[in-house]
Amino acid sequence: MFIPLLALSIIFIISIFRVFLHHPGYRLPPGPKPWPIIGNLFDMKPLMFRYLAEMSEVYGPVTSLWIGSSLSINICNSDLAKQVLKENDQHLANRSRTPAISLLTNHGKELIWADYGNHYIRLRKFCNMELFSPKSVHSLRPIWEDEISIMVKSIFKDCNPERNSVLRDYLREAAFHIITRIVFGTRFANREGELSEQGKELKAILEDEIKHGASLGILDHIPWLSWIPRLQKSELKKHKGRQDRLARTILEQRRTTTDHQQHFIGSILKQQAEYEFGEETILGLIWDMISAGADTSAISVEWAMAEVIKNKNIQKRIQEELNDVIGLNCIITERETSKLSYLQCIVKEVLRLHPPTPLMLPHKANKNVKIGDYDVPRGSTVHINIWAIARSPENWEDPLEFRPERFLEEDVDVKGHDFRVLPFGSGRRVCPGAALGIDMVTSMFGHLLQNFHWSLPQGVKPEEVDMLERPGLVTYMRTPFQAVATPRLPLHLYQMGNMDRTK
Numbered sequence: 001m002f003i004p005l006l007a008l009s010i011i012f013i014i015s016i017f018r019v020f021l022h023h024p025g026y027r028l029p030p031g032p033k034p035w036p037i038i039g040n041l042f043d044m045k046p047l048m049f050r051y052l053a054e055m056s057e058v059y060g061p062v063t064s065l066w067i068g069s070s071l072s073i074n075i076c077n078s079d080l081a082k083q084v085l086k087e088n089d090q091h092l093a094n095r096s097r098t099p100a101i102s103l104l105t106n107h108g109k110e111l112i113w114a115d116y117g118n119h120y121i122r123l124r125k126f127c128n129m130e131l132f133s134p135k136s137v138h139s140l141r142p143i144w145e146d147e148i149s150i151m152v153k154s155i156f157k158d159c160n161p162e163r164n165s166v167l168r169d170y171l172r173e174a175a176f177h178i179i180t181r182i183v184f185g186t187r188f189a190n191r192e193g194e195l196s197e198q199g200k201e202l203k204a205i206l207e208d209e210i211k212h213g214a215s216l217g218i219l220d221h222i223p224w225l226s227w228i229p230r231l232q233k234s235e236l237k238k239h240k241g242r243q244d245r246l247a248r249t250i251l252e253q254r255r256t257t258t259d260h261q262q263h264f265i266g267s268i269l270k271q272q273a274e275y276e277f278g279e280e281t282i283l284g285l286i287w288d289m290i291s292a293g294a295d296t297s298a299i300s301v302e303w304a305m306a307e308v309i310k311n312k313n314i315q316k317r318i319q320e321e322l323n324d325v326i327g328l329n330c331i332i333t334e335r336e337t338s339k340l341s342y343l344q345c346i347v348k349e350v351l352r353l354h355p356p357t358p359l360m361l362p363h364k365a366n367k368n369v370k371i372g373d374y375d376v377p378r379g380s381t382v383h384i385n386i387w388a389i390a391r392s393p394e395n396w397e398d399p400l401e402f403r404p405e406r407f408l409e410e411d412v413d414v415k416g417h418d419f420r421v422l423p424f425g426s427g428r429r430v431c432p433g434a435a436l437g438i439d440m441v442t443s444m445f446g447h448l449l450q451n452f453h454w455s456l457p458q459g460v461k462p463e464e465v466d467m468l469e470r471p472g473l474v475t476y477m478r479t480p481f482q483a484v485a486t487p488r489l490p491l492h493l494y495q496m497g498n499m500d501r502t503k
């Protein structure tokens with residue numbers, strides 16, 4: 001009895017020391033008072049970006065929270081975001097990893113969770129030059145056009161005025177096949193949607209990934225208590241083993257087949273020697289691309305559909321544009337996308353109002369820096385609340401209104417150059433898949449609106465649609481959005497192959 005009590009007292013005293021005296025002489029941003037050991041853990045809310053936005057109304061645009069004994073600095077203002085992502089970018093480009101993420105990524109041996117340094121710079125160069133160059137993104141287009149055509153046919157098959165479509169089911173299915181084809185160069189299902197054994201395993205792993213990524217035990221936030229065994233550790237190790245086994249098998253199969261299609265594994269294997277990739281890095285890169293690429297696009301299209309279907313005038317205007325530019329006897333191709341200016345504005349507006357990663361990904365300071373009037377000590381985590389910044393009345397007129405026209409009135413970049421709207425982040429760690437993401441979202445959304453007229457389910461009023469988010473690193477709508485689809489093109493077009501449906 002005496003020894004546990006003594007141990008607890010020592011932990012208590014150390015924690016007080018760590019929370020209150022750890023950063024003497026620093027002027028830290030204001031925030032709610034932390035408790036010993038746990039810091040502000042009990043202040044945390046499932047929708048953290050909403051809570052942090054409320055907190056900034058009380059304490060100001062830069063605030064701090066103690067998560068256990070880790071300091072988290074939260075930015076809710078576009079000028080301060082610029083200080084983080086532009087002026088101090090080099091010193092704030094590391095990543096904060098929970099123990100679970102460290103285990104799944106071998107302490108950041110891949111790209112997304114790697115700290116900024118030689119390994120990261122090499123990988124990032126490879127991504128920018130090889131995987132996401134404009135030429136590569138362009139050559140991947142047939143993959144997503146084919147998958148979108150399969151999605152349209154599947155919605156058409158299920159069309160029935162009595163039946164509500166759960167859009168997320170179609171979008172996730174399409175995004176899964178697009179991203180796995182882009183990465184592996186293989187479709188893991190037949191045209192009827194029946195998954196192969198590898199496809200089933202891939203899907204199961206991705207479902208588990210969400211579960212593991214989201215399951216942050218309280219102890220995970222208190223790094224200096226890392227000696228206490230974590231219950232989920234063995235489960236995480238099992239998950240990682242399963243991931244590696246599957247990716248290794250597919251990698252070996254791809255190594256021995258020659259094809260001329262563009263896909264990520266092909267580029268990785270071709271450049272492996274030049275960029276000195278070890279197996280660990282290749283496997284990590286594969287899972288990075290799949291996890292970063294699939295949900296973000298499906299989420300954006302689901303939000304876009306909800307906003308447009310709620311607002312009949314916007315749906316009417318976009319369909320008029322589609323009629324004028326493309327007509328009713330063929331479907332959109334890449335050639336026309338650039339002429340669909342209202343469609344592009346809708347995509348920008350949805351990324352402004354509903355960024356799929358509202359707090360981006362956590363950055364970490366590798367040096368003491370100053371942001372605004374405050375110190376950001378080395379080792380602290382920095383979150384940029386891009387959700388709050390894009391809804392700030394300081395930056396936007398009627399910020400909560402979904403009004404795509406604002407982007408017709410002002411040409412605003414959404415790929416990291418305008419700090420009022422940062423759905424892809426900015427600076428060194430800006431999303432390398434931004435152009436691909438925008439193209440995929442524009443294409444999916446455009447096809448859905450060109451092929452079908454959409455209405456809310458019988459009896460549902462626009463104001464009754466649940467526009468809250470589901471908690472997580474990426475934010476789907478809390479309630480899967482449902483709508484009724486009615487075909488608007490000549491029926492024979494839904495039966496054709498993708499190529500035959502174009503002009």
Ligand code: HEM
Nearest residue numbers: 112292293296297357360361423424425429430431433437
């Ligand atoms: C609508 C679609 C997308 C959105 C909104 C989005 C958004 C973001 C954001 C906010 C970040 C974090 C930036 C930061 O921490 O500073 C990020 C990072 C990343 N994204 Fe995307 N993304 C999208 C699509 C994609 C796609 C399609 C891919 C690849 C197939 C991709 C791959 C990545 C990778 C690898 C990173 C990590 C970059 C790094 O740490 O250096 N993303 N993305």
